[in-house]
Amino acid sequence: MVCKLPAVFLLVPGIFLACTSLKPVQQLSEEARRGLGHFHKLGYNYAETCTMDCTFQKVRTFTVDRRLNCECASYQKADSVVWGLFRAMEQYWMGLSELASPGLTSYDLSAPVQSLHASEFVSLSEGEVSAIQKMAEFAVNTSTGRFRSRRILHYMKDADPHLRLLTEKLGFVLEQNLLGLLEIQQEEWYTHYKTQTINSELNAMEKEWATEKHYQLVEDAEKIRLKVVSLVAMLDLIAEKHHSLAVTAEKIGSENFRNITAALSDELKDLYVVFEQVNE
Amino acid sequence: MKERVDSVFLSQLADDFLEIAKKFNDYRFEKISQQVISQVTFVEMGKEANRLMDTAREMKLLSTLIVEEEAAEALNQLQSINLEIKQTIATLKNVQTAFDLIGTLGELAMAMVEKKPSAIAEKIRALMDLLSEKTD
Structure with missing residues (x-):
C-alpha cells in the first residue's frame, strides 16, 4: 500500500525546536585556549633554572668540562608537575571548543531519506524529498544543539571548582616557586658581580664589564618575570570568567554570557600586549 | 609552628631564607667596604649565604613537587x-x-x-x- 505522507508532518519538530547557537561557548573556549597558549611561549621552566645555575657555577669556578653535565632530574620532575596541571586545563578547553563546534553535529540525512524515497511505501516527489531532508536535518541538528548546550553547562558547573584549584596551584608554582628560583639566582649573580667590582686585582675595564654583565642579567630576569606574571594573570582571568558563568548557570545565548566572553577577550588583550612586548 | 607542612608554607620559608641571605650579603659587603672584616671572613660569610640560598632553592623545588599531591584530586576530577x-x-x-x-x-x-x-x-x-x- 502506498500512502501519501504530508511533508509538513516532518517539519513540525523543527518548528517547535528553537535554534541553539553555541557560538558564545566557542568564542569563550577559543579565547581561553589562546590565553593558555602563552604557556608554550614562556621559554622558561624549572629545568632551565637548573641549567642556568649549573652553567653559572661552572663559569664562576672556571670549570671547563667536555659536557655541561648538570644534575637536573628533580627540576625536570617539577616541570612534569607543572605540565600535568596545564595539560588538564588545556584539554578541558579543547574539549569544550570541539563540543561547541558547528561542524560536530551537521548531520547529513540523505541516506535514510533517499532510502525512504526509493521504497514504494511512501510516494514523494523530488521536491518533497529535498524538503523532508532539509527539515529533518534542521530538527536533528537543533535538538542535538540543545543537548550539547545542556551538556556544556553541566560540564562547566562540574569542572569549575577543579579548574579553579588547578589554576591556583599552577599560578602558585609559576609565580611563587619558579620566579622564586629566579630571584635566588639573581641574588647569586648580584653577589658574584658585586664581589668582582671590589676585587683590587681587576682593572677598571674588567669591573665595568662585570657591571654591564650584571645589569644585562637583571634585564633578562625582569623579562622572564613579566612574562610569568602576565601568564598567571591570564590563567586567573580565564578561571574567574569561567566561574562567573558556571555559578550563575548562565544560558549560552544570553546577553550576560556574551558580555562575559567579550570582557574576557578585552582583558586578555591587555595582558597579551605585556607578554608580547617582553617576548620579542 | 605550623602542624602540617604544605607547599605554601615551604615556599614562604624559602623566601625567608633568601631574605636572610640577602641581609647577610648586604652586611658583609658593607663591612668589607669599611674594612671591618678581612677578605677571608668576607669569603666565608659568602659561603654561608650561598648555603642559605641552596636550601631556599631546594625548598622551592620541594614545594612544587608537593603541589602534585595537593592537586591530585582536582586533577583526577578534571x-x-x-x-x-x-x-x-x-x-x-x-x-x-x-x-x-x-x-x-x-x-x-x-x-x-x-x-x-x-x-x-x-x-x-x-x-x-x-x-x-x-x-x-
Missing part, C-alpha cells in the same frame, strides 16, 4: 570530565554513522523485498564498508 567530554563528542560523531547505517539497511531491505540478488550483494557490500569505516 581529567574524568575531559574524558566524559571526549566520549560525548565521539557519541555525537557516531550519530552520523547511525543515520548512514539506517539508510543502507533500508536500501538492503528494499532489495530483499524486491528479490534482486545483485542489488542485495551490492547493499551488503556497502553495509560492510560502512561498518569497517566505523571500526577503523
Whole structure:
C-alpha cells in the first residue's frame, strides 16, 4: 500500500525546536585556549633554572668540562608537575571548543531519506524529498544543539571548582616557586658581580664589564618575570570568567554570557600586549 | 609552628631564607667596604649565604613537587570530565554513522523485498564498508 505522507508532518519538530547557537561557548573556549597558549611561549621552566645555575657555577669556578653535565632530574620532575596541571586545563578547553563546534553535529540525512524515497511505501516527489531532508536535518541538528548546550553547562558547573584549584596551584608554582628560583639566582649573580667590582686585582675595564654583565642579567630576569606574571594573570582571568558563568548557570545565548566572553577577550588583550612586548 | 607542612608554607620559608641571605650579603659587603672584616671572613660569610640560598632553592623545588599531591584530586576530577567530554563528542560523531547505517539497511531491505540478488550483494557490500569505516 502506498500512502501519501504530508511533508509538513516532518517539519513540525523543527518548528517547535528553537535554534541553539553555541557560538558564545566557542568564542569563550577559543579565547581561553589562546590565553593558555602563552604557556608554550614562556621559554622558561624549572629545568632551565637548573641549567642556568649549573652553567653559572661552572663559569664562576672556571670549570671547563667536555659536557655541561648538570644534575637536573628533580627540576625536570617539577616541570612534569607543572605540565600535568596545564595539560588538564588545556584539554578541558579543547574539549569544550570541539563540543561547541558547528561542524560536530551537521548531520547529513540523505541516506535514510533517499532510502525512504526509493521504497514504494511512501510516494514523494523530488521536491518533497529535498524538503523532508532539509527539515529533518534542521530538527536533528537543533535538538542535538540543545543537548550539547545542556551538556556544556553541566560540564562547566562540574569542572569549575577543579579548574579553579588547578589554576591556583599552577599560578602558585609559576609565580611563587619558579620566579622564586629566579630571584635566588639573581641574588647569586648580584653577589658574584658585586664581589668582582671590589676585587683590587681587576682593572677598571674588567669591573665595568662585570657591571654591564650584571645589569644585562637583571634585564633578562625582569623579562622572564613579566612574562610569568602576565601568564598567571591570564590563567586567573580565564578561571574567574569561567566561574562567573558556571555559578550563575548562565544560558549560552544570553546577553550576560556574551558580555562575559567579550570582557574576557578585552582583558586578555591587555595582558597579551605585556607578554608580547617582553617576548620579542 | 605550623602542624602540617604544605607547599605554601615551604615556599614562604624559602623566601625567608633568601631574605636572610640577602641581609647577610648586604652586611658583609658593607663591612668589607669599611674594612671591618678581612677578605677571608668576607669569603666565608659568602659561603654561608650561598648555603642559605641552596636550601631556599631546594625548598622551592620541594614545594612544587608537593603541589602534585595537593592537586591530585582536582586533577583526577578534571581529567574524568575531559574524558566524559571526549566520549560525548565521539557519541555525537557516531550519530552520523547511525543515520548512514539506517539508510543502507533500508536500501538492503528494499532489495530483499524486491528479490534482486545483485542489488542485495551490492547493499551488503556497502553495509560492510560502512561498518569497517566505523571500526577503523
